[in-house]
Amino acid sequence: MLTWLLRDLPPLNIFEGSQKGRGVVDLLMPQLIASLPEYQHELARVNRARGMQMLRDPSFTCDPALIWSKERAQWIVFSITSFRVLSNGLAIRRADREQLTRFIHDGKVDLHGLLESGKELIGVVAERSYGQQLDSLLQQVPPEQIRAHYGNDALGSLLQMQRLGRLQLLLGYWPEIRYQAEQQGIAPEDLEFYPIEGISQYQEIHVGCSDTPQGRQAIAKIDQALLKLREERLVELYAAWLDPGMRDQYRADARAYFQGLRDH
Template sequence: MPQLIASLPEYQHELVRVNRARGMQMLRDPSFTCDPALIWNKERAQWVAFSITSFRVLSNGLAIRRADREQIAHFIHDGKVDLHGLLDSGKELIGVVAERSYGQQLDNLLQQVAPQQIRAHYGNDALGSLLQMQRLGRLQLLLGYWPEIRYQAVQQGMDPQDLEFYPVEGTSKYQEIHVGCSDTPQGRKAITRINQALLKLREERLVELYAAWLDPGMRDEYRADARAYFQDLKDH
């Protein structure tokens, strides 16, 4: 965010921290609002102006308490979880951040789940609250990004070693992140400038910023994959 702001000196920037649901409402309003980290999906594309890909992240997956592993072992295959089958069993509650997109594949899956199985949290510290609910046994499953879940667990005074994380079968390894602005003349004009800035920032600075959140053993693979992805965009 600081790098992108510095690249757009012609704008006066006001940073506002809100929960995901409020952030989406601000983008829907006829105002001049931008969000630096959005996943594209068909619904949002109807009322959000999206930038080019700013960076890629490891996809959302499933976090559980290590102590609960045996309860879902039947649904784990080759290190990935059959989330559709697990939720279809109708036994487990899953926690999500309200109005967050988890990528088109997971969003579609969640739409098929019985509403009573989903615990959607609207708070400003939604993920932290969901982790506490999981710790207390009030929900078993939690969707999210593993680096974010680990960080929030520490903030909540929890040991990340007590959690396990599984990619979801049928989802891509990475998800593309975009800047999104209100789909207004001002917002669309800003996206044009943001795209120019991202072309200079994304391959080096933004890749390194995200890599720093990963386990050291994962960073080189992520860097190589990210740079290959952006090089492929140039070649086509």
């Protein structure tokens, strides 16, 4: 039995609301499962911390939406890139903009300088990778400045903490934050989102399986399926979630990236 780990991660997986089941990975899953007809499949809804624990176990477990990291690669076997997403950034309440102005340059936030000032609390989802650059930056931050949430509705809980003024900064993907804010009754226009200085514009998403003989065998077949899906199907599924003015640039960047990769 191959267990697929799914997290509530709009716009990749969507568990609640009007777009339930219409996320990028939600729509990819039937095709991934069809590429592995020799296995029985089950879908398990987990939070990030529980999912990581299951991937560490010597089980037959896969996650369809992982960011590669050097640490994870010690116990997870990764697929080729399936698609790219706009990188994590910083969400703040519009009402808090004034006190952060000196850290915002050309529409991007100097997160290193902001956190080094030592005044602000930043909310993160526990055990989530935000990409190697941001993970490295967060490791330099005093633990008392970080609010890591472990729950099933971690981002929703962090948004409520931010709304109540219990933390100022929230790290995440803007489409996810915007969607979860609406689920929490928070108007997205009351939030502002800033890319982070020095961080790549895009992050690569991979399928990852427990590094076992079965997991490695599954990834070899998943790679073949992704080669057929990623340049057209997956690019369009993710582009549909972007603001209309960003879609053409995303499509062009994604296709140029994948054509440069060829078969990996």
